[in-house]
Amino acid sequence: MTKERDQLQSSYDNMTKERDQLQSSYDNMTKERDQLLDINNNLTLERDQLQSSYDNLTMERDAIQQKLVTPLFTVFLFEEMCFKGWRKFGSSYYYFSNGRKNWAESRQYCREMGADLLIINSREEQEFIKEVNIYAWIGLSDAQTEGIWKWVDGSPLTTEYWRKGEPNGAHKDEDCAVNEVVSRKMWNDMRCSYEAGWICESTVPPMSL
Structure with missing residues (x-):
């Protein structure tokens, strides 16, 4: 009986140890997952900020081009109209x-x-x-x-x-x-x-x- 009890105790201890190891592995993986999620969120935020900056720069560029092109186009159009009755x-x-x-x-x-x-x-x-x-x-x-x-x-x-x-x-x-x-x-x-x-x-x- 004593021998069987010792064997059962040993099995229990081993299972407990394996459980603790699995729990530790699970905790580590959860921590890594959370870290990866944080990195992903930060990268997404940086991407959105860069996209917003790009959009703003594109709008500024288009506005500058419009200011440069419109007077030239107006002059060209008026010169063209002068030959067509305007x-x-x-x-x-x-x-x-x-x-x-x-x-x-x-x-x-x-x-x-x-x-x-x-x-x-x-x-x-x-x-x-x-x-x-x-x-x-x-x-x-x-x-x-x-x-x-x-x-x-x-x-x-x-x-x-x-x-x-x-x-x-x-x-x-x-x-x-x-x-x-x-x-x-x-x-x-x-x-x-x-x-x-x-x-x-x-x-x-x-x-x-």
């Missing part, structure tokens, strides 16, 4: 057509270039367009309410340069305004279906067709 006056750009269209078609042509039919805001602007000898639509109409003339941006007519006796509605549906080449190059009301030249205006350099 002229600059004050803070606006003007397109003087060579063809003839009705008022609605003329406005559509302007809008496709990011512009609109001309809005005249000053005597200086009126004098400027008088230099160009074309019979042209401007962005003025009373088609919405007879006798209430408005510009294409919805603003009311305040400064007028009508030809003497105009607008007179001499013919039915004379709801659109043209700038004449006769009678001191002032305005006349015409049927919107009449075909004439046109003048587009944009406050930024528009893309030419």
Whole structure:
């Protein structure tokens, strides 16, 4: 009995020792795992910081390039537009057509270039367009309410340069305004279906067709 007891005790001691060794190994592996997780988290944080720095530098580079390129592009575009009917006056750009269209078609042509039919805001602007000898639509109409003339941006007519006796509605549906080449190059009301030249205006350099 004593011998069997000693054998059992020895087996128990060995198993206890193995258990302790396994527990120690487990604890070491857990510690190593936690260390690796910490390293991974630190590397992830560093990567994200580097990515953020890279993104910021990329944005700064693009902003600098834009500042350098935009003035050059604007000059190039304006020079190109000068050969395609565009002229600059004050803070606006003007397109003087060579063809003839009705008022609605003329406005559509302007809008496709990011512009609109001309809005005249000053005597200086009126004098400027008088230099160009074309019979042209401007962005003025009373088609919405007879006798209430408005510009294409919805603003009311305040400064007028009508030809003497105009607008007179001499013919039915004379709801659109043209700038004449006769009678001191002032305005006349015409049927919107009449075909004439046109003048587009944009406050930024528009893309030419």
